[in-house]
Amino acid sequence: MKRFLHLLFLISFASMAQNTLSFGEGAVSPKANLSEIAWMEGYWKGEAFGGITEEIWSPPLGGSMMFSFKLVIDGAVAFYELGHIRQLEETLIFELKHFHNDLKGWEEKDEVQRFKLIQVAGNRLYFDGFTFEKVSEDEINIYALIHQKDGSTEEVIFNYKRPKE
Numbered sequence: 001m002k003r004f005l006h007l008l009f010l011i012s013f014a015s016m017a018q019n020t021l022s023f024g025e026g027a028v029s030p031k032a033n034l035s036e037i038a039w040m041e042g043y044w045k046g047e048a049f050g051g052i053t054e055e056i057w058s059p060p061l062g063g064s065m066m067f068s069f070k071l072v073i074d075g076a077v078a079f080y081e082l083g084h085i086r087q088l089e090e091t092l093i094f095e096l097k098h099f100h101n102d103l104k105g106w107e108e109k110d111e112v113q114r115f116k117l118i119q120v121a122g123n124r125l126y127f128d129g130f131t132f133e134k135v136s137e138d139e140i141n142i143y144a145l146i147h148q149k150d151g152s153t154e155e156v157i158f159n160y161k162r163p164k165e
Contacts, residue, residue, distance in 0.1 A: 019143035023128035044160035
């Protein structure tokens with residue numbers, strides 16, 4: 001019985017640590033609009049992958065919020081991302097493309113990484129493999145499910161703060 005309770009505790013703890021969700025087969029994205037994630041607007045700075053990260057999010061305009069991401073390791077750009085969260089009919093979709101430090105794309109010319117909205121819950125928006133969380137006016141977390149070369153996945157947290165001027 002003790003073993004069973006210990007196993008149940010570990011399973012419960014593991015599920016609580018999970019901050020990303022996956023879009024189920026046959027699932028439908030909920031109704032949502034850009035006002036629910038407008039708090040992402042601004043300049044954000046953090047640390048991840050052994051370097052400095054920054055994201056810049058534009059205010060909602062033209063049915064989207066555009067962003068740029070940069071990772072700098074040892075004083076050099078490792079890679080960039082460009083993308084947006086856009087209004088798609090009555091829901092939101094998160095889309096992005098990756099670029100090497102010389103702006104050569106990772107994806108094919110017409111290929112875009114797309115992540116459907118799964119759920120809006122309080123201060124979090126859950127997209128397929130990504131979660132955007134408002135911690136405070138000056139702090140956010142982005143949780144990302146990263147696919148490894150060996151086929152496994154790892155959840156990575158990007159903690160960002162608004163830099164003090």
